[in-house]
Amino acid sequence: MAHWSSGYVIDVDYTHGFYQELTPSLLSFLTLLQGVQAPDLGAPLAYCELGCGQGFSTNLLAAANPHIEFYATDFNPGHIVGAQSLAQSTGSHNIRFYDDSFADFLLRTDLPDFDFICLHGIYSWISLENRRTIVEFIRRKLKPGGLVYISYNTMPGWASMMPLRRLLLEHTAAQGSRSSSPSRVTNFVDLADALGKLDTRYFASHPKLAKRIEKLKEHNPNYIAHEYLNQDLEPFYFTDLAQELAEAKLTWVGPANALENLDDVNLTKEQREFLARIGDIALRQMTRDHIVDQQFRRDIFVKGAVRLSAQQVRERWLETRFALTARGSKIPRELRGLRHTVKLHSGIYDPLIAALEPGPRTLREILTEPTLAQAGFNRLTQALTILVALGSCQPCLPVQGAGERRLTTERFNRAIAELSRFERKFSHLASPITGGGIAADRMAQLMWLSLQDKDTDMIRFVGDVLSTAGQRLLKDGKPLSDAEHAAELRQRADEFGENTLGVWTNLGLCDPPQQKSEQRRLRA
Structure with missing residues (x-):
């Protein structure tokens, strides 16, 4: 009997990241850039994330978009327990998590049809059988006019890494560390570093590998395990991916990244002219990937592309x-x-x-x-x-529903900030204005929490939280003296008041009437 993991790494958790491209309002905007109609963000909608990992992105989006019903699955029950616990602590009632495999999720009869189906990275890490199941799920469950966001490893950017990955996996298996992903990660990175220093012809023929290995050392080990150590790792040519998704009646809309839409800064004039002569869209994209040596793609597909007239595009821009x-x-x-x-x-x-x-x-x-x-x-x-x-x-989202969004994001943000008292796990708060995540490191979350608690001394508040947790600020990797620690706290509080508080107020994270008085207090 096959193991339920199907060769996927399960003995280390995935990271707790937030992925901005999953945000409905951003996906809608990027679809508008291509002149294509997106689901109406002012209407009740249904959203599904396949392979949600820790579920942090889905939880944040559910809080910021209470008018949308969210469904998410990840077959790792440890991830789902954490995701459900976070949803409960934030009071979200518009989200449901499942620990189903893709095959089990496909057979469910209690799911709605979806306006958005999103997959971040997962498509590159699963078997052909699972990919076919996902395509069938999209075919059955995506509404006409619905959007699919999918990100995945891409050729030719992975071409030099794939043979090296295979060699490193064979080495780590031979060293007897197959059963432990943490030890496999250590061996994987150490072996890559050692090989890079041997003056091999392979590395000489692929000069960017050395830089890639150096970056690898900086990554979270859990990320490395999920990115490199799964049984299946498939970087796709765009034409192959588009062909697979065509079975679900999907048409490519465009990149899920605003920068990728700006060819004037990404390509030379000659490159743009060369691509313009290629009539087939999929072939043009595959050719572009070779021009830029694409390693990772983020794409939007639609089930039934409705092209907007120039006047419709203009009107939607004006109302955004x-x-x-x-x-x-x-x-x-x-x-x-x-x-x-x-x-x-x-x-x-x-x-x-x-x-x-x-x-x-x-x-x-x-x-x-x-x-x-x-x-x-x-x-x-x-x-x-x-x-x-x-x-x-x-x-941003429409003004309609802003009051409800403010309440749900306040509950979510407080729950996240309360958790930051003990550890640095989450790096984003939710905005009721954009319907997405706003970058917020642990110190910013604690400062925000002091404002919510109406504490009159932000520096003392944050200092007490760190002291209670037995922690101190570091600078250049070294602990600070008492005087240095107090000075660093004051500097960070000043920066928060100067550069962050006003922005967060406009994004709906803070109470507007308090803005000026709080800024004066921070400078006192």
């Missing part, structure tokens, strides 16, 4: 709200692509950022600013796309 996720002065004034770095024109970006700093605004509202109206619709849509590509701006 946008919010900054960074203080204006901290937003980069240049965009680095694969080929070019473009300086952002201050005559457009400075007034655009200034218009968004007070809070979220629709493009229609932005165009009421005389300077920006002069720039025109097309230049502003390009500028907003670039700000999204920089990670400094996010498309």
Whole structure:
């Protein structure tokens, strides 16, 4: 009888990451960039994540989108226990977790049809049989007009790594560490490092491998186990993946990454002209992957593409709200692509950022600013796309339902921040404005918690939390003295008040009436 794991790593947990591309509002915006109709975010929707890992992304999205019913499965019961526990602690009632295999999930009769089906990374780590099951699940359960987000390892970027991975797996198995993934990870990385120093012809023929191994040493060991040590690891050519998904009646929409839409900074003029002569979309994408040596792809597919007219695209752009996720002065004034770095024109970006700093605004509202109206619709849509590509701006949910979202995200964020008293596990909070995650390290979460508790001394509050947990801040990997520790806490509190508090207020994480008084208190 086959083991239930089917060769998948189960003796170490996956990481607790949040993956922004899973966010419905962002997927809708990226679909609009391609002129394709997406599910109506103002309507009740159903969302499914296959292979949800620890379930943190799904939990966060459920809190930020209470109008959407979320369903998620991961066959590792340890992951699901943690995900269900988090959902219970955050009070989310619109999410259901299952520890089903894909085959078992396919046979369920208690699932709705879905507007979104999302898979982050998992498709590269499973067998052909499981991939066929997923395709059948999408064929049966995705609504017409529904979106699929899928990310996966890609050729040719993995071409040099695959033979080395096979060799390293054989070595670790021969050393008798097959039963323990943590020890296999250690042996895997040590062997890769040792081979890289042997002046081998293989490494000489693949010069980027040395840099890849150096980066490998910096990764979370749990990530390495799931990325490299599974029985199955399949990097795909885009044409093969598109052919598999065509069996579920899916059509490619575009990349689930705003930067990937900006070929002017990623490709040379000659490369763009060469690709433009290729009529077949899948072949064009496969060719592009070879031009840029693509290693990982994030793609959006749709079941029944409805092309919007130019006027419909314009109207939807005008009604879309946008919010900054960074203080204006901290937003980069240049965009680095694969080929070019473009300086952002201050005559457009400075007034655009200034218009968004007070809070979220629709493009229609932005165009009421005389300077920006002069720039025109097309230049502003390009500028907003670039700000999204920089990670400094996010498309927002409709105003409708904002009050309910505020309540559900407050419960979620408090639960996450309370957990940060004890450990650094989660790195995002939920925004009721964007419907997605906002990067928040442990210190920022504790400072946010002090505001929620109306504590009058943020520095003392955070210091007491760390002291109770038997922890201290480090600098350059070394513990700080009492005086240095107090100074570091004050500096971080000042930075939070200066660069984060106002942004988080606009994103719905903090109470607006308290903003000015809290900023004054932080500087006191």
